[in-house]
Amino acid sequence: MEDKDRAPPDPATAGEFIGNSSWSLGVDDSDGTHFFSGDRDRTMFGDIGWNLVPDQVGASEGSLPPVQTGSIEPAPTSSYRSNNQSISSSSSEDPPEKSTVSDEKPPEIPSKSKKKGQKRIRQPRFAFMTKSEVDHLEDGYRWRKYGQKAVKNSPFPRSYYRCTNSKCTVKKRVERSCEDPTIVVTTYEGQHCHHTVGYPRGGIISHEASFTGHFSPTMPQFYYPIQIPTESNTCTTPVSQHSQSLDDHEAGRSSSATMAVSDASLPQHPTDEGLLGDIVPRGMRSRDERNI
């Protein structure tokens, strides 16, 4: 088990983002979900929630802070199991500086206490799609699977994970696109109130880590969004329109790999402010970058 945390990041498990160089932002009215859209390259992600890393405690309790801030830190890597199939992400259980979600306990979620009459509180959600052959992408945190369900109109089951940190209420949902089985859709809910397991051994970080709770400018790359239309729930990942471009890029690749579109390599990006700018205040970014 220890080996898991020490193993070098596995590109295959890290997955590959499906990205683009042109994108737009839309909103899915079904549940206040925001989706980024784009049309090229590999990285793709959509904001299925209201924010990424709400700074204030309780922000996730329904309120939707317009700006997200949060702790930014070196992202981690994780580990993988020997069979290379069931990968668990490593994570740091220690919250050295719970600066952002500190003082108070994380928002209480009636997860375990499924008491009658108690309404489920939705946490901010953020989803992205990754081209990967493995379902569970590593993101620097450790997750415990607590459920799996067959999804309507999809041949692929959906897995439910919870952060192993007892104080952390973050959950994530992993499922494969019904239209493009090579694409894994990961949806995060909530925000981590702790740091990741540690710094990446090998320097490769999964994209997930950067969005789950600690948008990390330390990572040399950012990802560009693609549209994740969600007209209906029949298929959470209608990525067909992207498949082609993806395939083009993926041609020749045997499997998924951690792939990031670095700022530098994205000339057409809306600006490196783009998504990042919407999420992490410039000041914070620079500050953290200095910590690299």
Place this chain on the structure above:
DNA sequence: CGACTTTGACCAGCGC
């Protein structure tokens, strides 16, 4: 032995 996964059952929300 502890951590994690699997899996069936249960519960709540939602649409009809």
Place this chain on the structure above:
DNA sequence: GCGCTGGTCAAAGTCG
């Protein structure tokens, strides 16, 4: 009200 579906629980099993 009823049925469907998503989400969660928790016991049992697996693995290192």
